[in-house]
Amino acid sequence: MGVGSNLIVRDGGLRAVVIRLGRGFNGIEIDGNTVIAGAAALDAHVAKKAADAGLDLTFLRTIPGSIGGAVRMNAGCYGTYTADHFIWAEVVTRTGEIMRLGPEDLQFQYRQTAWPEGAVLIRAAFEASEGVPEELHARMQEQLAKRDETQPTKDRTAGSTFRNPAGFSSTGRADDSHDLKAWKVIDDAGMRGAMRGGAQMSPKHSNFLVNTGEASADDLESLGEEVRKRVFQNSGIELEWEIMRVGEPAPAKAKLADK
Numbered sequence: 185m186g187v188g189s190n191l192i193v194r195d196g197g198l199r200a201v202v203i204r205l206g207r208g209f210n211g212i213e214i215d216g217n218t219v220i221a222g223a224a225a226l227d228a229h230v231a232k233k234a235a236d237a238g239l240d241l242t243f244l245r246t247i248p249g250s251i252g253g254a255v256r257m258n259a260g261c262y263g264t265y266t267a268d269h270f271i272w273a274e275v276v277t278r279t280g281e282i283m284r285l286g287p288e289d290l291q292f293q294y295r296q297t298a299w300p301e302g303a304v305l306i307r308a309a310f311e312a313s314e315g316v317p318e319e320l321h322a323r324m325q326e327q328l329a330k331r332d333e334t335q336p337t338k339d340r341t342a343g344s345t346f347r348n349p350a351g352f353s354s355t356g357r358a359d360d361s362h363d364l365k366a367w368k369v370i371d372d373a374g375m376r377g378a379m380r381g382g383a384q385m386s387p388k389h390s391n392f393l394v395n396t397g398e399a400s401a402d403d404l405e406s407l408g409e410e411v412r413k414r415v416f417q418n419s420g421i422e423l424e425w426e427i428m429r430v431g432e433p434a435p436a437k438a439k440l441a442d443k
């Protein structure tokens with residue numbers, strides 16, 4: 185895992201070894217127009233350090249995850265994706281081999297990659313165009329403000345809950361069409377603000393699932409499933425989860441499900 189920005193761990197926990205890379209894996213090196221970042225480096229730190237060096241990876245600034253999650257999920261914001269800058273990724277395979285993968289191996293798509301089973305990303309290289317540091321920092325401030333204005337950044341969420349049926353992230357430009365955006369079809373199905381236990385579809389941005397305090401993973405996931413059902417009934421669109429859900433339901437629920 186990265187920093188858990190895109191994860192729901194079910195209430196019964198996970199019977200598995202979880203690998204969370206620590207400080208030894210968060211280095212950021214700059215060589216000409218190439219930025220090499222460790223899998224544990226925070227996206228925002230990489231963006232800031234690149235900008236200090238006059239390199240444009242500004243799109244990473246508003247993404248609250250780490251480089252491992254960004255490469256694995258082809259993270260993106262305001263029209264730019266990890267794939268647009270990606271050069272190579274170094275991974276450790278299940279057999280302990282270190283391999284270098286290129287874009288042809290990962291086959292980046294909207295919020296997904298053809299990730300080799302069990303491979304753990306160690307570090308990745310990105311190509312960045314040059315810019316004036318002050319201008320790059322100013323652009324990042326603008327994007328942070330925009331994000332605070334349109335998304336519930338102060339609440340406990342895992343970012344966008346579902347992929348946009350349009351097949352891409354919003355660009356932030358005025359001519360962006362919202363017809364096939366997840367928030368719009370959720371809104372049309374009357375689910376903005378819907379609650380289950382401590383879980384709520386954010387009144388501010390209806391594609392964000394909020395833990396209002398004491399939500400269980402089951403509250404969150406079952407509200408998400410209810411939204412998928414209502415959207416399908418209302419518009420025939422099958423929303424796909426963007427949030428990754430791992431682990432087992434709480435024991436009592438697991439027993440009921442077995443019967």
Ligand SMILES: NC(=O)C1=CN([C@@H]2O[C@H](COP(=O)(O)OP(=O)(O)OC[C@H]3O[C@@H](n4cnc5c(N)ncnc54)[C@H](OP(=O)(O)O)[C@@H]3O)[C@@H](O)[C@H]2O)C=CC1
Nearest residue numbers: 185186187188189190249250252253254257259304305343
């Ligand atoms: N664009 C935006 O504004 C936002 C985007 N996001 C998305 O969520 C991601 C969250 O990132 P983060 O918190 O780092 O990730 P998470 O900790 O949420 O992990 C998500 C998945 O990424 C995989 N992963 C993470 N690190 C590694 C690694 N080193 N090697 C192999 N696989 C890895 C794991 O897949 P597996 O379980 O298969 O091993 C994990 O389940 C972002 O990168 C982005 O895609 C989230 C919020 C906002």
Ligand SMILES: C=C(O[C@H]1[C@H](O)[C@@H](CO)O[C@H](OP(=O)(O)OP(=O)(O)OC[C@H]2O[C@@H](n3ccc(=O)[nH]c3=O)[C@H](O)[C@@H]2O)[C@@H]1NC(C)=O)C(=O)O
Nearest residue numbers: 261262263334343344346347348352353354367388389390
């Ligand atoms: C947060 C994530 O990524 C986000 C990414 O930050 C933004 C910006 O590029 O574009 C996608 O969201 P999105 O399509 O909902 O775009 P947003 O920028 O949040 O919203 C677009 C516009 O719609 C309007 N809007 C949005 C939600 C809402 O309830 N009401 C509303 O009016 C706002 O005006 C906003 O300006 C990504 N989500 C997906 C699933 O593609 C994530 O992946 O976790």
